[in-house]
Amino acid sequence: MVNCGMTHLRLVAPRDGWPDPQADDLSAGAVDLLDRIEIFDTLEEAIADCHYVLATTARRREITKPVFTARQAAQNVCKDSQNTNNADRRTAFLFGPERTGLINDDIARCSAIINIPLNPDFSSLNLAQAVLLVCYEYAQIRDDEKIMTNQSHFERDNAVALASQKEIDEYILRLFDEIEDGNFFRNPDVRPHMERNLRSFVTRALPTAQEIKTLHGVITALIGRKTKIKNYED
Amino acid sequence: MVNCGMTHLRLVAPRDGWPDPQADDLSAGAVDLLDRIEIFDTLEEAIADCHYVLATTARRREITKPVFTARQAAQNVCKDSQNTNNADRRTAFLFGPERTGLINDDIARCSAIINIPLNPDFSSLNLAQAVLLVCYEYAQIRDDEKIMTNQSHFERDNAVALASQKEIDEYILRLFDEIEDGNFFRNPDVRPHMERNLRSFVTRALPTAQEIKTLHGVITALIGRKTKIKNYED
Numbered sequence: 001m002v003n004c005g006m007t008h009l010r011l012v013a014p015r016d017g018w019p020d021p022q023a024d025d026l027s028a029g030a031v032d033l034l035d036r037i038e039i040f041d042t043l044e045e046a047i048a049d050c051h052y053v054l055a056t057t058a059r060r061r062e063i064t065k066p067v068f069t070a071r072q073a074a075q076n077v078c079k080d081s082q083n084t085n086n087a088d089r090r091t092a093f094l095f096g097p098e099r100t101g102l103i104n105d106d107i108a109r110c111s112a113i114i115n116i117p118l119n120p121d122f123s124s125l126n127l128a129q130a131v132l133l134v135c136y137e138y139a140q141i142r143d144d145e146k147i148m149t150n151q152s153h154f155e156r157d158n159a160v161a162l163a164s165q166k167e168i169d170e171y172i173l174r175l176f177d178e179i180e181d182g183n184f185f186r187n188p189d190v191r192p193h194m195e196r197n198l199r200s201f202v203t204r205a206l207p208t209a210q211e212i213k214t215l216h217g218v219i220t221a222l223i224g225r226k227t228k229i230k231n232y233e234d
Numbered sequence: 235m236v237n238c239g240m241t242h243l244r245l246v247a248p249r250d251g252w253p254d255p256q257a258d259d260l261s262a263g264a265v266d267l268l269d270r271i272e273i274f275d276t277l278e279e280a281i282a283d284c285h286y287v288l289a290t291t292a293r294r295r296e297i298t299k300p301v302f303t304a305r306q307a308a309q310n311v312c313k314d315s316q317n318t319n320n321a322d323r324r325t326a327f328l329f330g331p332e333r334t335g336l337i338n339d340d341i342a343r344c345s346a347i348i349n350i351p352l353n354p355d356f357s358s359l360n361l362a363q364a365v366l367l368v369c370y371e372y373a374q375i376r377d378d379e380k381i382m383t384n385q386s387h388f389e390r391d392n393a394v395a396l397a398s399q400k401e402i403d404e405y406i407l408r409l410f411d412e413i414e415d416g417n418f419f420r421n422p423d424v425r426p427h428m429e430r431n432l433r434s435f436v437t438r439a440l441p442t443a444q445e446i447k448t449l450h451g452v453i454t455a456l457i458g459r460k461t462k463i464k465n466y467e468d
Binding site: 206 | 439
């Protein structure tokens with residue numbers, strides 16, 4: 001929950017009572033949330049002040065309710081909360097106990113059902129996993145604007161100094177000079193094609209300025225290598 | 235994994251060996267997958283036949299690679315696999331050990347990084363949760379006809395044969411041998427760091443099989459170059 005930025009948890013009739021000494025250990029440090037947990041005897045009381053309740057269930061139900069995927073549910077809830085007319089609207093995601101899940105009477109109290117679409121031939125999602133996926137989808141939607149602008153090859157480069165095109169070009173030209181001396185272009189006609197391919201490879205990697213320096217060092221080392229061997233041979 | 239329709243699992247040097255009697259109980263019945271698990275001593279061997287490797291990591295890294303959200307990664311991989319020209323392309327999602335995560339040498343072998351966008355103030359995702367979210371995103375997108383047409387790592391690769399990790403690795407190892415002979419690693423302490431940086435650079439560019447051949451030719455040419463000059467000098 002807290003991984004996904006959700007901070008309000010309500011428990012209905014916890015099996016082992018509350019507070020539960022195990023909870024601190026299992027919370028991975030989310031003690032702020034534990035301190036604020038609200039306990040209710042019944043589901044009815046727990047959702048009394050909520051306007052929209054989404055029940056998460058694995059099985060198909062005979063109860064007729066709108067059924068959403070976790071993603072659709074997140075979109076709906078988010079769209080709803082962005083509407084300033086709905087500022088006071090309170091939405092709850094409801095999960096059943098680990099083994100039994102929600103009973104039909106619980107589902108009947110809910111506005112809609114969330115069904116997480118998974119492998120129809122194998123489904124063994126436990127409670128913690130279901131909570132993670134539903135909260136995750138909500139977190140993704142909420143940060144949607146940020147996510148969309150992050151969809152770039154260049155996102156990584158905020159903190160590193162990319163090589164300038166000039167630095168790349170100087171490296172490429174030096175490389176071509178050196179490999180031409182090494183008789184790389186046996187057929188002069190293929191040289192433009194080869195140059196283009198090598199340039200494409202280096203440029204595509206979006207090298208940093210430091211990497212270009214390293215690549216210059218590689219050329220120097222490779223040229224020097226034969227000298228050393230020659231010395232041994234002499 | 236199997237909840238999300240993923241069925242191929244490779245383990246690298248499992249901490250408690252393999253087979254592991256605990257695995258059956260923990261697998262929630264996914265015994266078909268357990269029977270097919272492949273075990274490797276090293277990451278190098280585990281990804282040798284893979285063409286595109288996505289590393290999942292929580293921390294920001296100094297290594298420069300494209301960074302995708304789990305959703306973007308799923309979109310890229312799915313878009314790629316729908317292209318019939320890429321039928322033989324093999325993609326791997328890579329996860330580190332529970333406590334330590336992936337080390338930088340592992341990341342250096344990967345084509346790109348998956349960073350799951352979560353609460354910046356609280357992140358305690360464990361290994362199982364990270365695997366679930368990455369596989370879940372892939373399961374969602376696989377069934378989605380409306381794959382967004384935004385930037386893909388593979389845009390250029392519609393008809394090209396990417397180099398396998400094995401081909402990349404052979405090239406890197408040869409390059410290191412040759413530049414070591416050229417006295418590139420004047421300070422032996424920096425060698426691991428330099429190796430990682432060079433490996434990271436080459437891998438990030440997603441080289442084609444043909445480009446790796448060309449890069450081998452470049453080494454040969456650079457080594458040969460000095461000979462020619464020596465001949466002139468002699």
